[in-house]
Amino acid sequence: MSQTAQLSTEQRAALIARNLEEVIGAEELPALLAQNLPLRHYIGLEISGKLHLGTGLMCMQKVRDLQRAGVHCIVFLADWHTWINDKLGGDRERIKRVAVGYFKEGLKASLAALGGDPEALEFVLGSDLYHHNDVYWETLIEVSRNTTLNRILRSISIMGRNEGESIDFAKLIYPPMQVADIFILRANIAHGGMDQRKAHVIARDVAHLLSIAPLRDAHGKVIKPIAIHHHLLLGLEKPPQWPVDPEKLRELRTAMKMSKSKPRSAVFIHDSPDEIRAKMRKAFCPPPADGIAFNPVLDWAEHLIFRNAQSLFVPRAPENGGNLTFESYEALAAAYSEGGLHPMDLKNAMSEALIALLEPVRKHFEDRAEIKAMWAELEAML
RNA sequence: CCCGGGAUAGCCAAGCGGCCUAAGGCAGCUGACUGUAAAUCAGCCAUUCGGAGGUUCGAAUCCUUCUCCCGGGACCA
Incomplete structure (x- = not known):
C-alpha cells in the first residue's frame, strides 16, 4: 500500500486500464480515484474445469495491475452458476470443494507467479454470498424487473449456446444473478473477458434503477460499475473458415x-x-x-x-x-x-x-x- | 395426467426383419508430406443400436414394459 500512495491518480488509472480490450466508463475512473474511495474489483468465475491460461494468467494479470493501483480485488467463485450451467456433474458439495480448493489454489498460485499478492486477494463463494441474504434476492428481482426477457435471451447466447437449442429456465436466471453479484459485492470495477460484456452492460444500465443496493461513490451519489474486459486468448486450433474474412x-x-x-x-x-x-x-x-x-x-x-x-x-x-x-x-x-x-x-x-x-x-x-x-x-x- | 414424436459411437446421422460382427459426415488418433501447424493422402476409430422381457430359424429393425428427452394439450378452488 505504501507503494500505492506514491502513485498519482493518472498512474493508477493507467494501471487499471492498460492492456485491455476495452474499458466501459473509462471517463468515470479519474473522478472515482480522486475521491480516494476504497475501490473494489470483482471477477466472477464459474467453477467449470481445469484452469487454463485464459483464466489463470489473463485474469490474474489484470488483478495484479489492479492490486498495484490500490484496488481491492475479489474473485467470486460462482458455484451456483456452475450448477445452473450443468457443469461438473451438478454435485453441489463437490463443486464447492473444488471451488474453494482447486480454484482458489490455482488462482493464488497464478497471481503469485505474475507478481501479484495472493494474500490480499479476497475469495467469495457464491453459496456464502446468497445464504440468508435478503438483499441479494431482492436485488436479483430488481435487476430482473429492469431488464427484458429479450435482453436476457440475447445475453445467454454468449454462453456457448446455439440458436434454437432448448434450454432450461434456470439458464435465464444466470445473467441477472451475475448482475446482482456485482452490486451485492459492491464492485466498482466489474472485470471479465470480452465474453462478459453483455452482463456488465446490463449492470451499468440498471445501476441507476436500483433502490435496494445501488452502488454509491464517496458522496453518496449513485454510480455505475466500470466494466473492464481483457483480451480472450486464441485457442490453438485452426478456425473453421481459413483464411479468415x-x-x-x-x-x-x-x-x-x-x-x-x-x-x-x-x-x-x-x-x-x-x-x-x-x-x-x-x-x-x-x-x-x-x-x-x-x-x-x-x-x-x-x-x-x-x-x-x-x-x-x-x-x-x-x-x-x-x-x-x-x-x-x-x-x-x-x-x-x-x-x-x-x-x-x-x-x-x-x-x-x-x-x-x-x-x-x-x-x-x-x-x-x-x-x-x-x-x-x-x-x-x- | 393425456396425445404425438424420439432415444444408434464424443457429436450429427443412415438403416426400419436376414446382404448389419451397423453407411456416411464431423471430431479424434497414427503415419506420409512440409524445417511448425494447416491443407492433402493412407490407416485406425460401435461384436453393437436407452434398459428389461418376448415373437421369430433370424431383430437396431416387430410386440410388451420401464426409463429419459422433445412438442402440444389438460389441470389452474
Whole structure:
C-alpha cells in the first residue's frame, strides 16, 4: 500500500486500464480515484474445469495491475452458476470443494507467479454470498424487473449456446444473478473477458434503477460499475473458415477463444513442460504469407509473454541462423512477418517461455500433496 | 395426467426383419508430406443400436414394459 500512495491518480488509472480490450466508463475512473474511495474489483468465475491460461494468467494479470493501483480485488467463485450451467456433474458439495480448493489454489498460485499478492486477494463463494441474504434476492428481482426477457435471451447466447437449442429456465436466471453479484459485492470495477460484456452492460444500465443496493461513490451519489474486459486468448486450433474474412475477424476471435472443452486449444496452468511442448508443436501457426491477423502462437506471445517478461529468447540451431532475442512484441511480429523467424522456432521459443512463466504454478501443484489431491478430485469429476 | 414424436459411437446421422460382427459426415488418433501447424493422402476409430422381457430359424429393425428427452394439450378452488 505504501507503494500505492506514491502513485498519482493518472498512474493508477493507467494501471487499471492498460492492456485491455476495452474499458466501459473509462471517463468515470479519474473522478472515482480522486475521491480516494476504497475501490473494489470483482471477477466472477464459474467453477467449470481445469484452469487454463485464459483464466489463470489473463485474469490474474489484470488483478495484479489492479492490486498495484490500490484496488481491492475479489474473485467470486460462482458455484451456483456452475450448477445452473450443468457443469461438473451438478454435485453441489463437490463443486464447492473444488471451488474453494482447486480454484482458489490455482488462482493464488497464478497471481503469485505474475507478481501479484495472493494474500490480499479476497475469495467469495457464491453459496456464502446468497445464504440468508435478503438483499441479494431482492436485488436479483430488481435487476430482473429492469431488464427484458429479450435482453436476457440475447445475453445467454454468449454462453456457448446455439440458436434454437432448448434450454432450461434456470439458464435465464444466470445473467441477472451475475448482475446482482456485482452490486451485492459492491464492485466498482466489474472485470471479465470480452465474453462478459453483455452482463456488465446490463449492470451499468440498471445501476441507476436500483433502490435496494445501488452502488454509491464517496458522496453518496449513485454510480455505475466500470466494466473492464481483457483480451480472450486464441485457442490453438485452426478456425473453421481459413483464411479468415477480415470483416468477421472480431467475432471469430471470440468464437475461437481458448476453451477447456477443447483440450487441444488450451494450455492449463499446471501442464507439464512436455505437455506444453506437445500442445505448442500441434498449434495452428500459419506462415507469414498468410498474414499475422489470426495466429494463436503470436497472440500468446503478445498477451502473455511480453506482458510479463522483458524479452523472448529464441533458441535456434546455427544452420537456421543461430539464437535470437526479441525485446518487444512489435519486433517479434515484424520479424515473423518478414519471414525472418520460422514458425517452428517461434513455437520452440514460446514453449520454453511459457514453461518458465508457469514454473512456480506447476511447483505449487506438484510439491504439496493436499493441493495435488484437489487437482485429482477435479480431474475425477470431468 | 393425456396425445404425438424420439432415444444408434464424443457429436450429427443412415438403416426400419436376414446382404448389419451397423453407411456416411464431423471430431479424434497414427503415419506420409512440409524445417511448425494447416491443407492433402493412407490407416485406425460401435461384436453393437436407452434398459428389461418376448415373437421369430433370424431383430437396431416387430410386440410388451420401464426409463429419459422433445412438442402440444389438460389441470389452474
